[in-house]
Amino acid sequence: MLASLRRGSGSGGLLGPVIMLLLLASLQGCARNPATGNHDFVLISEADEISMGRQYSQDIRKQYPFYEDQRLQQYVQSVGRKVAANSHRSELEYQFTVIDTPDINAFALPGGFIYIHRGLMAYLNSEAELAAVLAHEVGHVTARHSVQQQSMAMAGNVLSQVVAVYAGGAVGDLSNIASTALVRGYGRDHELEADGFGAQYLANAGYDPQAMIEVIEVLKNQETFARLRAKESGQEVVGYHGLFSTHPANDERLQGVVGQVPAVVNGRVGREAYLKAIEGMAFGNSASQGIVDGRYFLHKPMNLKVSFPEGWKLQNQPQQLVAIAPDEQAFLLLQLGEIKDGYTPAEYLRERIGRSEFRAGEEISGKGYRGYSAVVDPRGKPLHRIAVIYYQGKVFELIGSVKNEREFDAFDEKMRAAITSFQSLPKADYDKADGLHIKAVRARKGDRFALLARRSPLSRYGEEQLRLINDRYPEGEPAPGQWLKLIY
Numbered sequence: 222m223l224a225s226l227r228r229g230s231g232s233g234g235l236l237g238p239v240i241m242l243l244l245l246a247s248l249q250g251c252a253r254n255p256a257t258g259n260h261d262f263v264l265i266s267e268a269d270e271i272s273m274g275r276q277y278s279q280d281i282r283k284q285y286p287f288y289e290d291q292r293l294q295q296y297v298q299s300v301g302r303k304v305a306a307n308s309h310r311s312e313l314e315y316q317f318t319v320i321d322t323p324d325i326n327a328f329a330l331p332g333g334f335i336y337i338h339r340g341l342m343a344y345l346n347s348e349a350e351l352a353a354v355l356a357h358e359v360g361h362v363t364a365r366h367s368v369q370q371q372s373m374a375m376a377g378n379v380l381s382q383v384v385a386v387y388a389g390g391a392v393g394d395l396s397n398i399a400s401t402a403l404v405r406g407y408g409r410d411h412e413l414e415a416d417g418f419g420a421q422y423l424a425n426a427g428y429d430p431q432a433m434i435e436v437i438e439v440l441k442n443q444e445t446f447a448r449l450r451a452k453e454s455g456q457e458v459v460g461y462h463g464l465f466s467t468h469p470a471n472d473e474r475l476q477g478v479v480g481q482v483p484a485v486v487n488g489r490v491g492r493e494a495y496l497k498a499i500e501g502m503a504f505g506n507s508a509s510q511g512i513v514d515g516r517y518f519l520h521k522p523m524n525l526k527v528s529f530p531e532g533w534k535l536q537n538q539p540q541q542l543v544a545i546a547p548d549e550q551a552f553l554l555l556q557l558g559e560i561k562d563g564y565t566p567a568e569y570l571r572e573r574i575g576r577s578e579f580r581a582g583e584e585i586s587g588k589g590y591r592g593y594s595a596v597v598d599p600r601g602k603p604l605h606r607i608a609v610i611y612y613q614g615k616v617f618e619l620i621g622s623v624k625n626e627r628e629f630d631a632f633d634e635k636m637r638a639a640i641t642s643f644q645s646l647p648k649a650d651y652d653k654a655d656g657l658h659i660k661a662v663r664a665r666k667g668d669r670f671a672l673l674a675r676r677s678p679l680s681r682y683g684e685e686q687l688r689l690i691n692d693r694y695p696e697g698e699p700a701p702g703q704w705l706k707l708i709y
Contacts, residue, residue, distance in 0.1 A: 254364060265331075270365070271313070274332030278316070281336065285539050288321040288339050288502075289509060296498040300348060301335060301355040307425030308356075309363040309418070317355060322539060323505050325443065329358040331367045343504055343659060343706075344439050346692050348491025349423070349432035356422040357433070360415030417478035429488035433479050435692075442694040446685055496661035496704050504657040504708050506537050512656045513537050518555070519646060521654035524613065527555060528642035530635040544639070551632040553621035553639055558609065560616055566593035566609045569616065574599075574607065587644055589613065594640055596633065604629045608640045617643070659690075660707045664699035673699075677708045 265273070288294065301317030315333040323340035330336075335358045337351075345351050361367065420430035506512050511520040513535045518527045529535060529544040533553075536543045541556035561569055567582065574597050582595035585608065592610035599605065606621040621636040623629050646654060657678060670693065674683030688694040690706045699705055 270367075271332035274330040274334045277330045278334040281320075281330070281334075285336075286321040286510060288319040288507075290319075290502070293498060293502060294319055297337065297351070297355075300352050301359070303426045304352050304356045304419075304422045304428075305333070305359050308359050308422045313362070315359070315362075321503075321507055321510060325440070327354050327358055329361045329367070331362070331365075333359075333362050335359065335362070339502060339507070342499060342502065343690055344443055345436065345495065346439070346492060346690075346706075347432070347435075348495040348498075349428045349489060350436045350439070351495060352423055352426065352428050353419060353432040353436045356419035356426075357415050358419075359422055360418035361411065363418055364411070364414055366411045366415065413474055413478060416475060417481070420479045420482040424482050424485050424488075427485060427489050429485050429490070430479055430482040431484070432490075434476070437475070439689075439692050442692075443689050446682075446689055446694065450682070492704055496706065499659055499706075500661050502659045504659050506656055508654060508656045510539070511537055511542065512654050513542075514650075514653050517650075518542055519650050519654040521646060521651065523615070524646045526642075526644050526646045526650060527639060529553065529639045546632065546635075550625065550628065551621065551623040551636070553606075553619060553636050556618050556620075558616035558618040560614075566591060566611055569593070570595060570607060570609045573609065573618070576600075579607075585610070585641060585643075587641075589645055590643065592617075592643075594619075594637065604633075606633050606636045606640070610640075610643055612643070619643075657708050660709050662705055662707055664701055664703045664705050666701045668699050668701075668705075670698060673705075673707060679708055683708075 297319055298317045302315060305311060305313070305315040310333075313333040315335060317335050317337070319342070320336050320338045322338050323343075324338040325341045325344065327335070327337040327341055335355060337354060337358075341354065342351065345354070416433055420433050423430045423432060508521050511518055511523075511525075513519075516529045516531055516533065516535070518529070518535060518537070519525070530546070533544045533546050536545065541554050544553045544555075546552065558569070558573075561572075564572070567584070570579075570582075570593050577597050577599045579595040579597045582593065585592045585594050590610055590612035592608055594606070594608035597605040597607050603622050603624070603626050606619075608619040610617040610619070619636075619640050621632070621639075623632045670684050670687045670691075674687055677683055677687070679686055685694065687705075687707070688697060690708075691697075691699070693699065
């Protein structure tokens with residue numbers, strides 16, 4: 222193998238340049254980690270780290286909607302800053318933001334830009350648990366985990382170019398695989414390290430560090446339930462990253478890093494404060510992002526209703542709504558398009574498809590809107606059904622296709638029916654279009670989750686959902702006087 226690595230290198234071979242590169246990187250790329258005290262391989266300065274985070278945060282703003290409740294945003298910011306002020310990099314200007322999606326996730330960008338999804342907050346039950354999630358993400362920032370990963374990726378890219386020049390493309394591919402493996406290899410250790418630092422920051426801020434374990438227990442129960450539901454529907458489970466999804470709460474390493482932090486006597490829990498803060502928070506999809514009600518998509522701010530084929534699954538994503546046929550044989554997506562002044566819907570569609578041919582073009586219209594629809598042949602690719610609809614100053618694009626082109630006509634009939642169902646939101650659907658919300662109440666004597674679920678608008682799995690969001694899964698019941706989260 223050594224001989225094969227030297228081929229094509231001329232005098233000096235491949236190993237000389239690689240060793241020189243690594244030596245140069247080791248001299249220029251070592252910096253003291255502000256959290257661990259170790260000297261890490263980094264190629265990015267703190268100023269560049271903050272600049273990167275600021276740039277990425279602008280991309281996040283374009284990709285994800287932020288939750289519009291400023292009161293809740295300010296509460297999360299205050300809890301996050303309390304934790305960050307007691308961290309190894311308290312001088313950074315941290316920003317904590319709630320993202321308006323039902324996803325169960327949180328993440329940190331370089332330089333102190335931290336995000337938590339509203340969906341994750343629905344499962345937390347105290348201010349201490351919220352602080353634990355934010356402290357975990359602060360731990361990633363203070364230990365400069367993203368900077369280390371970026372540096373390894375940069376070095377791997379340079380190395381792959383050197384190998385490609387001296388030894389050919391095949392070995393270059395191997396070097397890319399090696400550098401990727403190194404980056405991915407940091408994952409578990411970085412998550413564990415972030416939990417250890419997070420527990421320290423919790424204690425420093427006056428919270429019990431065991432809240433870190435409590436969060437993991439809650440999310441593990443949610444993941445267990447989600448996997449059972451996913452098995453029924455054939456869908457994939459996407460959960461919170463890191464130890465919150467890869468380790469049980471009784472993991473010895475996790476217990477070790479959290480257990481090293483001394484307990485806080487009378488540490489702040491803040492259950493009532495947290496429940497009051499999330500009072501009225503949307504559960505599931507929010508009205509501002511549109512509500513999925515069976516086969517219907519309802520959007521109150523846009524005054525919109527669209528009906529999709531019976532049995533199709535609707536996935537409401539931040540940038541688009543996707544309707545998927547059974548067995549995933551066809552799809553139809555709804556998204557906003559770019560406004561082009563002076564274009565008719567037909568002209569808009571023609572420019573949208575470029576050089577592709579189309580047939581069966583037709584004008585479509587309804588109360589308050591006009592549009593154009595056609596079957597598009599992208600030349601060598603599956604046929605598409607595309608519609609452009611002008612409504613209330615916006616451009617809506619509906620794009621559908623199938624896996625097997627021989628079945629296009631059968632699916633096209635259903636896709637066309639969905640397109641022509643486009644209408645203003647009927648008054649009868651206004652309440653549904655508001656979506657579901659969280660309400661905090663005290664449990665009364667005799668309350669049981671089965672009974673509470675029957676009184677709630679939750680359709681399937683209502684009892685399990687109430688247990689999950691109240692940390693009583695799988696069989697717990699509320700105690701009289703206990704604060705509960707209900708869905709209305």
